[in-house]
Amino acid sequence: MNPTCPMPRAETERVLLGHGSGGQLMAELLGKVITPDLLGPGVAEDAALVPFNGGQAVLSTDSFVVTPRFFPGGDIGSLAVHGTVNDLAMRGAAPVALCLAYVLEEGLPIDDLARITASVAAAARSAGVPVVTGDTKVVGRGAADGIYVTTTGLGALLPGAHVSAAHGRAGDVVLLSGPIGCHGTAILAAREDLGFESEISSDSQALHRLVARMIAAAGPDVHTLRDPTRGGLASALNEIADAAAVGIEIEEALLPVPAPVSAACELLGLDPLHVANEGCLVALVSPRAADAVLAAMRDGPEATAARAIGTVTAGPAGRVTAHTLVGSTRVVDMLVGEQLPRIC
Amino acid sequence: MNPTCPMPRAETERVLLGHGSGGQLMAELLGKVITPDLLGPGVAEDAALVPFNGGQAVLSTDSFVVTPRFFPGGDIGSLAVHGTVNDLAMRGAAPVALCLAYVLEEGLPIDDLARITASVAAAARSAGVPVVTGDTKVVGRGAADGIYVTTTGLGALLPGAHVSAAHGRAGDVVLLSGPIGCHGTAILAAREDLGFESEISSDSQALHRLVARMIAAAGPDVHTLRDPTRGGLASALNEIADAAAVGIEIEEALLPVPAPVSAACELLGLDPLHVANEGCLVALVSPRAADAVLAAMRDGPEATAARAIGTVTAGPAGRVTAHTLVGSTRVVDMLVGEQLPRIC
Numbered sequence: 001m002n003p004t005c006p007m008p009r010a011e012t013e014r015v016l017l018g019h020g021s022g023g024q025l026m027a028e029l030l031g032k033v034i035t036p037d038l039l040g041p042g043v044a045e046d047a048a049l050v051p052f053n054g055g056q057a058v059l060s061t062d063s064f065v066v067t068p069r070f071f072p073g074g075d076i077g078s079l080a081v082h083g084t085v086n087d088l089a090m091r092g093a094a095p096v097a098l099c100l101a102y103v104l105e106e107g108l109p110i111d112d113l114a115r116i117t118a119s120v121a122a123a124a125r126s127a128g129v130p131v132v133t134g135d136t137k138v139v140g141r142g143a144a145d146g147i148y149v150t151t152t153g154l155g156a157l158l159p160g161a162h163v164s165a166a167h168g169r170a171g172d173v174v175l176l177s178g179p180i181g182c183h184g185t186a187i188l189a190a191r192e193d194l195g196f197e198s199e200i201s202s203d204s205q206a207l208h209r210l211v212a213r214m215i216a217a218a219g220p221d222v223h224t225l226r227d228p229t230r231g232g233l234a235s236a237l238n239e240i241a242d243a244a245a246v247g248i249e250i251e252e253a254l255l256p257v258p259a260p261v262s263a264a265c266e267l268l269g270l271d272p273l274h275v276a277n278e279g280c281l282v283a284l285v286s287p288r289a290a291d292a293v294l295a296a297m298r299d300g301p302e303a304t305a306a307r308a309i310g311t312v313t314a315g316p317a318g319r320v321t322a323h324t325l326v327g328s329t330r331v332v333d334m335l336v337g338e339q340l341p342r343i344c
Numbered sequence: 345m346n347p348t349c350p351m352p353r354a355e356t357e358r359v360l361l362g363h364g365s366g367g368q369l370m371a372e373l374l375g376k377v378i379t380p381d382l383l384g385p386g387v388a389e390d391a392a393l394v395p396f397n398g399g400q401a402v403l404s405t406d407s408f409v410v411t412p413r414f415f416p417g418g419d420i421g422s423l424a425v426h427g428t429v430n431d432l433a434m435r436g437a438a439p440v441a442l443c444l445a446y447v448l449e450e451g452l453p454i455d456d457l458a459r460i461t462a463s464v465a466a467a468a469r470s471a472g473v474p475v476v477t478g479d480t481k482v483v484g485r486g487a488a489d490g491i492y493v494t495t496t497g498l499g500a501l502l503p504g505a506h507v508s509a510a511h512g513r514a515g516d517v518v519l520l521s522g523p524i525g526c527h528g529t530a531i532l533a534a535r536e537d538l539g540f541e542s543e544i545s546s547d548s549q550a551l552h553r554l555v556a557r558m559i560a561a562a563g564p565d566v567h568t569l570r571d572p573t574r575g576g577l578a579s580a581l582n583e584i585a586d587a588a589a590v591g592i593e594i595e596e597a598l599l600p601v602p603a604p605v606s607a608a609c610e611l612l613g614l615d616p617l618h619v620a621n622e623g624c625l626v627a628l629v630s631p632r633a634a635d636a637v638l639a640a641m642r643d644g645p646e647a648t649a650a651r652a653i654g655t656v657t658a659g660p661a662g663r664v665t666a667h668t669l670v671g672s673t674r675v676v677d678m679l680v681g682e683q684l685p686r687i688c
Contacts, residue, residue, distance in 0.1 A: 013454040020448070020482025030480065033458050038444065038465050038475045048476035050441045050498065053397040061443035061496055062479045065487075097394045099405035100382065101494045103447070104364070110357040114377050121382050131382045132392035135406045135494075136374065138364025139686060143409075143489040150445045150479075152405055152496035154394060342483060 017341045021230060024336045045165055046087035046227070047155065058093035058155035060084055065148050067342045069116065071190040073182075073202030074278075076149050077119035079344060082206050082278060083229070084151040085127050089211040090225045090281065092161025095129040099152040102136045105144040116147060127206040129153070158212055160219035167223035168244035172312035173290040175283040177210060177303035178203065180233050181261035184275035187343055188268065199260035203279030210302040214283065217296035221289035227281045229344055231335040234273035236282055237320045238334040244284075245317040250310030250332070252322045273322075274335045276343045284312055361685045365574060368680045389509055390431035390571070391499065402437035402499035404428055409492050411686045413460065415534040417526075417546030418622075420493050421463035423688060426550050426622060427573070428495040429471050433555040434569045434625065436505025439473040443496040446480045449488040460491060471550040473497070502556055504563035511567035512588035516656035517634035519627040521554060521647035522547065524577050525605035528619035531687055532612065543604035547623030554646040558627065561640035565633035571625045573688055575679040578617035580626055581664045582678040588628075589661040594654030594676070596666045617666075618679045620687045628656055 018025040047060035064080040074082075085095045100120060104113065124131050182203040189200055207227065214222050224244070228236035233255075241248045257265075257272045265272045279302070285293045290308065297306035320332040362369040391404035408424040418426075429439045444464060448457065468475050526547040533544055551571065558566050568588070572580035577599075585592045601609075601616045609616045623646070629637045634652065641650035664676040 015448045015450055015452040015454060015457060015482060017450050017482055017484060020480060026480065029454075033454060034446075034461050034478065034480065038461060038468075038478065045477075048441070048443075050476055052401065052440060052498070052500065053399040055397040057396065057401065057441075057498060059441060059443050059477055059496075059498060061445045061477060061494070063445040063447050063481045063492075063494060065447060065481045065483050096396060097392070097401075097403060099392075099403050099496050101405045101407040101496075102378075103407050103409060103492055104359045106359055106361050108359040110359060110373075110377060113359060117378050117382060124382075132394055133389075133403055133405060134378065134382065136364060136370065136378065137407045137409045137686075137688075138359055138361055139409050139489065140361060142486060143686075144492075145483065145487040148407075148447055148488075148492070150405070150407060150494040150496075152403075152443050152445075152494075154396065154401060154403060154498065156396065342481075342487075344481075 020341065021335055024334045045091060047091040047093065056157050058088055058091050058157060060087035061150065061152040062087060063148060063150040064344055065342050066187065066344050067145060068190050069146055071202055072186050072200065074204040075116055075119050076147060077116035078123040079204050079278060080149040080151040081120055081123035081127060082204050083344060084153040085129060085206045085208050086227045088153045088155035089208040090227055092158050092163040092211065092215060093155030094158055094212065095127060095153050095155050095208055097132045097154045098124055098129055100131050100134040101150040103144050103148040104136065104138045105146050106138060106141045108146050127208065158215045161215045162220035163222055163225050165224055165240050165243035168240055168246050168284040168312050169223065170246060170312055170314040171287050172223055172284040173287050173308050174248060174250060174310040174312065175285055175294060175306060176280065176309045177297055177306045178280040179256040179258050179305065180277055180280060181257055181265060181272040181275040183278040184340055184343055185261050185264040188340065200264065203277055205279035205302055207281055207302055210297060210300055213296040213300055214293050217292045218285065218289035221286035222283060222293060223286065224284035225281055228277050230276050232274040232276055233282060234332045235334045237332065240284065241320050242318040247313035247315045248310060248320045249313055250322050252324050254307060254309045256305060273332060278344065364685065365679055368678045389435060391435040391437065400501050402432055402435050402501060404431035405494065405496040406431060407492060407494040408688055409686050410531065410688050411489060412534050413490055415546055416530050416544065418548040419460055419463050420491060421460035422467040423548050423622060424493040424495040425464055425467035425471060426548050427688060428497040429473060429550045429552050430571045432497045432499035433552040434571055436502050436507040436555065436559060437499030438502055438556065439471060439497050439499050439552055441476045441498045442468055442473055444475050444478040445494040447488050447492040448480065448482045449490050450482060450485045452490050471552065502559045505559045506564035507566055507569050509568055509584050509587035512584055512590050512628040512656050513567065514590060514656055514658040515631050516567055516628040517631050517652050518592060518594060518654040518656065519629055519638060519650060520624065520653045521641055521650045522624040523600040523602050523649065524621055524624060525601055525609060525616040525619040527622040528684055528687055529605050529608040532684065544608065547621055549623035549646055551625055551646055554641060554644055557640040557644055558637050561636045562629065562633035565630035566627060566637060567630065568628035569625055572621050574620050576618040576620055577626060578676045579678045581676065584628065585664050586662040591657035591659050592654060592664045593657055594666050596668050598651060598653045600649060617676060622688065
């Protein structure tokens with residue numbers, strides 16, 4: 001009788017870091033485990049519309065687990081305000097109120113808590129949205145990493161807004177409000193001593209006033225808005241191409257990647273298209289309105305360098321391609337797995 | 345020369361487990377560090393009213409960090425739904441929509457996530473409130489304890505509701521909807537092998553239909569509603585006595601403490617008045633409406649054993665006293681420090 005090795009035991013499936021990436025693994029987890037039970041299939045929006053009081057309420061929630069909690073250009077408090085304000089804005093809503101929930105680890109310096117809380121308050125004040133209620137939980141040492149912040153926003157639809165991830169149409173112009181790659185590389189630089197800390201700050205900022213200008217300029221001709229956070233611009237474009245069953249073609253030469261971001265990405269082996277942003281948006285806009293929207297975007301501090309970066313095509317549905325600098329065409333995929341955990 | 349010991353260094357102030365207790369330490373943290381910046385002083389409500397669309401929106405948010413994540417009578421998923429539905433209800437609101445945010449630890453079994461998600465979905469369905477949007481973040485091993493759940497609720501004020509922590513008046517009757525001490529002792533029993541696991545289940549349940557019956561029966565004569573969660577009935581009574589600047593007198597003989605809860609509390613050195621509940625409420629009700637409200641409470645499965653337990657007095661403001669079983673009177677204090685971390 002031949003000796004036999006013990007059979008490997010089937011390992012229980014477990015949550016992986018990549019499940020939080022904003023990329024393909026995460027889409028699988030949501031599709032298999034979370035959304036069918038809760039939300040039904042195919043939810044691809046940053047915020048939900050809810051009939052309320054004869055109108056529509058807009059709701060969005062996000063937990064923030066970024067490390068380090070203080071970084072060039074912001075901290076977990078300001079990021080939590082901007083992130084949720086922006087998720088409301090991407091549904092065409094103005095923020096009305098924010099809720100704030102803290103999970104604190106025993107041992108967190110009270111000074112850090114005070115500084116983060118002041119930052120939440122300042123960011124909310126600057127965005128013109130009140131924090132109306134909150135919650136604080138404390139867990140033992142080792143059961144969290146200092147502080148996690150969950151913000152939930154209530155928003156009111158802007159008059160004339162009719163945006164959705166699914167509204168892109170062939171012929172639409174793809175607009176981008178500003179440089180990409182800053183947030184993710186700033187976080188990485190803050191974590192490790194990579195020598196470019198001084199050159200890169202997070203782009204974290206509130207985009208609701210930018211969106212209000214865009215909607216005021218073109219109303220429902222603004223078809224789709226998306227802030228390319230986790231998973232970067234590549235994942236955002238794939239999601240909206242998928243939701244609208246269209247193709248998207250972008251021009252690499254038109255992508256605004258700051259030189260220090262390029263250098264950092266090259267050093268770290270990252271594609272700037274997969275790096276998280278927290279202060280820019282991508283929009284699909286009807287061609288007849290593109291110039292007006294672009295002018296409205298540039299007419300404010302959040303998007304002075306807004307530009308067109310591509311066009312929407314009839315298909316193949318869900319396919320994003322880039323014309324490269326050397327004249328070839330490549331497929332731009334969603335981020336698979338985890339590039340950079342705890343980026344937001 | 346005498347030898348000297350090194351001077352103890354001033355330790356940085358740090359977050360303590362007791363800051364999450366729902367008791368006095370937590371009130372101090374909120375009062376000193378969190379609310380002045382964010383919410384202004386003196387916020388004592390479970391949910392906030394926000395003008396919206398010509399009416400009022402009600403918002404409440406809570407993070408859930410309970411351990412273990414599965415316990416007799418529920419799990420972190422159902423608890424997160426009930427907790428937020430109840431916080432809305434304590435402001436006199438019916439739940440309209442829920443938002444759900446997960447922080448997952450790398451390594452969490454997918455089966456646990458699926459089971460908790462199914463439990464969220466079942467509890468929400470049973471409460472008749474949809475989960476409309478969500479978020480999922482993943483942190484590395486050791487940076488969380490399996491799963492933390494943050495739920496945020498949007499609610500609509502019930503017609504006739506006019507409740508607030510500050511509305512109690514001298515002469516009001518204090519009503520309690522059901523037995524106390526079950527949730528906290530069930531969690532403790534599930535954590536340790538104490539020999540009474542089979543006898544105690546958490547009381548976790550949604551209370552919005554109970555509140556709807558109470559408001560339908562007496563409208564604004566229902567002055568104050570509170571669910572005595574963290575910090576227990578004692579802390580809830582102190583908070584509402586404080587907010588309304590009234591005294592509250594309760595009769596210990598009338599407190600419904602199940603025998604297994606009494607036994608467990610005796611064994612563990614706990615006061616049942618400080619043990620968390622997740623499925624009962626205390627109400628301050630105008631005396632002329634007390635009978636009608638009590639009848640309405642008993643007319644449903646959540647509060648068949650509802651009863652009056654005391655009265656509101658003109659003062660001393662903020663003072664809660666209990667007439668004891670042996671005929672004396674004692675002051676019922678808020679919980680100080682941490683009795684039982686991660687109870688919800």
